Amino acid sequence: MKEELVKLVEYLKKIKCKNISTFDLSENGEEKYFIIVSATSCDETKKIADEVCEFIGYDKEKDGYHKGEWIILNAEPMIIHIFTATERAKYNLDRLYKSKEIDVLKPLKKKKSK
Numbered sequence: 001m002k003e004e005l006v007k008l009v010e011y012l013k014k015i016k017c018k019n020i021s022t023f024d025l026s027e028n029g030e031e032k033y034f035i036i037v038s039a040t041s042c043d044e045t046k047k048i049a050d051e052v053c054e055f056i057g058y059d060k061e062k063d064g065y066h067k068g069e070w071i072i073l074n075a076e077p078m079i080i081h082i083f084t085a086t087e088r089a090k091y092n093l094d095r096l097y098k099s100k101e102i103d104v105l106k107p108l109k110k111k112k113s114k
Contacts, residue, residue, distance in 0.1 A: 005033055008035065012037055039084055052080060060075075
């Protein structure tokens with residue numbers, strides 16, 4: 001598992017993101033991960049986006065930032081989707097990618113329990 005992905009998911013937990021889901025969409029040897037999180041308001045999605053951008057050093061376009069309902073950060077190979085709860089339910093990407101869902105923190109949980 002990519003170390004950056006694990007660090008990002010840990011950071012998302014630290015800043016209290018809700019309903020963090022990760023999906024491995026890698027194909028043909030090319031890595032690609034979706035990370036989806038929820039926020040309670042558009043202001044909160046923007047705050048999360050700003051904090052994540054600073055954390056990962058992302059300085060590109062924040063798609064959807066103006067409205068704040070669904071913000072996409074294309075930090076390939078990681079694509080971060082920050083939704084309000086209403087928009088997340090509306091688009092339901094979790095259902096679409098359910099078979100590709102992964103728990104990136106699972107290996108860390110095993111290490112801590114030993």
